[in-house]
Amino acid sequence: MSALAQRRGHSARARGRLSWRSLPAAPVSLGAAAAAWELVGQVANASFFPPLTTVLGRLVDMASSGLIFSSLRDSLINLLLGFAISLFGGLAIGVAMGRYRKVEAALGVYVYALLTAPSLVFAPIFFSLLGEGRGSIVAVVVMYSMFVMIINTASAIQGVPAHLPEMARSYGAGEGQVLLRVLLPAAAPMIMAGVRLGVGRAVTGMINGEMFIAVVGLGRVVTQAGGRFDSASVLAVLLVIIAVALGAVALVQAVDRRITRWVPKTARGDR
Secondary structure, three states: OOHHHHHHHHHHHHHHHHHHHOOOHHHHHHHHHHHHHHHHHHHHOEOOEOOHHHHHHHHHHHHHOOHHHHHHHHHHHHHHHHHHHHHHHHHHHHHHHHHOHHHHHHHHHHHHHHHHOOHHHHHHHHHHHHOOOHHHHHHHHHHHHHHHHHHHHHHHHHOOOOHHHHHHHHOOOOHHHHHHHHHHHHHHHHHHHHHHHHHHHHHHHHHHHHHHOOOOHHHHHHHHHHHOOOHHHHHHHHHHHHHHHHHHHHHHHHHHHHHOOOOOHHHHOOO
16 A cells, blocks of 8 residues: 555544544533433333433423413523522622621621521421512522522632732722722632522522422423323423523523633633
8 A cells, every 4th residue: 555545544534533523522412312311211111201202292292382481481580580689699798708707707607507408498488478479489599599609709709819909909999999800800700600500509499489389380380290190291391491401501601701701711621
């Protein structure tokens, strides 16, 4: 074989290896999971674990009847209200705890206690105080998501090197300027990590609140389908919930990239 043919063979094999490595990991992983789900569902032939094609067919039927979209609208409203309150409270309290030791000493014990306590145990309290309407569900979402953002924000502020605010003060910066122009930008990557955790927990709180406090939204569909032992409907709604969670996290990640675009990619862990 000539040297030219050998080089061509090596180039073709290299292109094959590069093309395989360049495949996006997420679609490949999702495709493999979908194939495994369908295979296990067909082989097991169990009523509690229907094949993926059956679940997708049920999802299409539920969407065609309008059940999914009306329930999804109610759930998204609950999620947006609860997460907005959690985000504002989490950032405000977290910054105060991270910046001022007296605030941390006064509030830290309560924040850590509420973070570690099972959030759903407060559902009866919210039900008795706020009734079975949207207020109770929003309160559950706040309980699930706010405290992890408080802890992350406080840790992020405390983790900023001490020489940065000191340098700003030496140039005449006031407390507000130090906070807005030094501390928050420097702590932004870790703060946004807490926001990503918070939005995922907010979706969990939304579903739990809808199922256990007020039977509305996607939680109502899950509760009714579970009462009928309709596994296909339960799994169909689960796919919608996962899509909502992934969409919310993707939105937060887009905001994160926008806010922390000054951070080198190696520091963010980008690949």
